[in-house]
Amino acid sequence: MVTLCFVNDPLTVLREARRTRRPLGRVINELIDHALRMRRFPGIVLVEGPVGPVAHVAGTGLDVWEIVALVRAYGSVDRVLEAFPHLPAPAVHTALAYAEEYREEIILVHPRTIPDEDLGGQIEALGRLLASTPEDGLKSLTIFLSVASRAGNRVG
Secondary structure, three states, X not given: OOOOOOOOOHHHHHHHHHHHOOOHHHHHHHHHHHHHHHHHOOOEEEEEEOOEEEEEEOOOOEEHHHHHHHHHHHXXXXXXXXXXXXXXXXXXXXXXXXXXXXXXXXXXXXXXXXXXXXXXXXXXXXXXXXXXXXXXXXXXXXXXXXHHHHOOOOOO
8 A cells, every 4th residue: 555645854763763763664654553543542742662653542651561560550540649639630531541451562661560469569569658758659659660560569
């Protein structure tokens, strides 16, 4: 199939293809795919990660997989929102909808959701920290979850 594509700034697209050492057609397709995803799921942005684009929840400091892990660890969206009152409910719901739609992508980014038994006390402690100092607590939670994911989910 041949697709005609008009780009407002073709030099930027060419530079991206050169920078990433990918064919121009692939870069254009990825840009279109990312734009469509962000339009379908407002508040989700795709950022470059070590294994490619990672779905991130704008303004939260959290990736979609981290929201999924929180909901699994706490057992419900309501409990997550109680524990982290500064997280906007629409952002959490959008992240979960994105994760449902792109389940395979979330699994690729984070092959195993952090097991509940590994996180129980750790997440509760971070929840208390968040309640007292939301900004510092969120940074700690993000660092904690990032480290946990890099360590193969072995926390504690």
